[in-house]
């Protein structure tokens with residue numbers, strides 16, 4: 385009798401241990417979002433403590449160190465660059481010229497990571513700055529822009545045809561990050577985007593706010609090339625600048641949308657002086673691995689990721705200077721840790737290994753995951769999938785899950801089966817034209833060739849009317865997103881996070897056990 389009773393206790397315990405707990409996710413979230421963690425700023429004490437906590441929890445889960453030199457940490461060297469007072473940008477032809485005013489007319493940063501940068505160069509207008517062979521589109525048409533200052537628009541040629549720039553959805557070619565990368569690949573000295581609200585999909589104030597502060601860059605390797613300047617000018621400043629060459633913004637935007645567009649040598653000389661405040665930032669990704677059970681396949685892995693950083697201590701709002709980042713992204717870290725715990729407690733491990741990765745500096749532009757992408761701990765060709773968690777909403781029981789980008793991969797049918805099993809529907813990206821796929825850490829993995837997407841927050845909740853989730857989301861976005869008030873609330877209901885974790889767990893298990901690696905859909909931009 386005693387033996388039976390003991391056995392049932394053991395079974396009860398193990399049943400509990402291998403099921404994902406909303407409560408545990410909530411407890412991690414509460415700790416990571418507490419004021420003691422000081423907003424988990426990169427290069428700040430609270431951020432260091434957060435990484436210690438995450439590494440400790442991963443160790444307790446039985447995951448092995450997967451970072452540098454047998455540790456749980458992958459060092460990520462960053463350089464913070466903030467354009468200092470006195471930055472100038474001017475344009476001239478013959479005797480005429482315009483001087484643009486910092487913040488009101490131009491913003492930007494010098495990725496050279498040097499305190500004092502001066503440059504000049506001829507301005508060439510390159511349309512949208514896109515070379516996309518799969519859409520038979522080339523804005524450069526073989527024109528050499530080495531040492532030139534390219535002037536361009538963000539976004540891509542408008543389309544409703546799914547075969548041309550994915551129709552209404554934004555492709556990576558439309559993102560401003562791509563523009564600067566392509567300009568650098570082509571040897572340009574600097575790249576200046578002319579802002580318009582329709583092409584950017586947000587107003588000048590958003591550009592000014594996000595570019596008027598410190599930007600972290602991955603530290604350049606010796607002799608690594610970088611643009612002297614990457615920035616934006618207002619539409620009005622664009623008209624002043626283009627006016628020197630008798631062009632207007634509207635006219636050139638119309639020209640840029642045509643397939644026969646060719647670069648226009650504007651005959652304008654651009655000159656700039658960009659002083660910067662430079663600071664080295666010591667930060668790290670946390671990496672831990674639970675080895676697979678198959679002697680061959682354990683060399684391959686799936687990745688679970690979440691960014692641990694938030695905005696740290698900053699400008700006070702209503703007397704509160706701690707940007708706790710409870711939803712963004714203590715929630716994702718809570719899920720990551722709970723997944724590791726359950727994976728670690730499986731009596732029989734899946735065939736492939738599972739890498740648990742808490743990345744740094746997402747808020748500064750996906751820098752921790754970018755660094756991982758260029759310094760992978762498991763080769764991308766041996767990485768079956770990367771599943772990311774970023775900002776999930778503890779507002780009750782979910783009816784759906786959003787998987788932006790799953791349709792780019794061969795994992796979609798499997799994801800659909802699992803969703804059905806869990807009684808969840810897969811909801812489409814509500815705003816594909818906003819390019820959310822390129823704004824979270826999974827994108828860095830995709831950029832490195834790893835099939836990747838995020839398991840995102842629910843949009844519909846059980847027992848709530850249709851549209852309630854959207855209303856809550858809009859309210860969160862308006863009042864708490866990136867504000868000190870993104871704080872843990874004791875009345876939050878973490879059921880939706882448990883569901884997202886269960887979904888990720890089952891999908892990860894299936895991918896870790898299936899015969900083949902997940903692949904990109906044929907022809908996808910990130911196909912490896």
Ligand SMILES: [Zn+2]
Nearest residue numbers: 712713747866
């Ligand atoms: Zn954020």
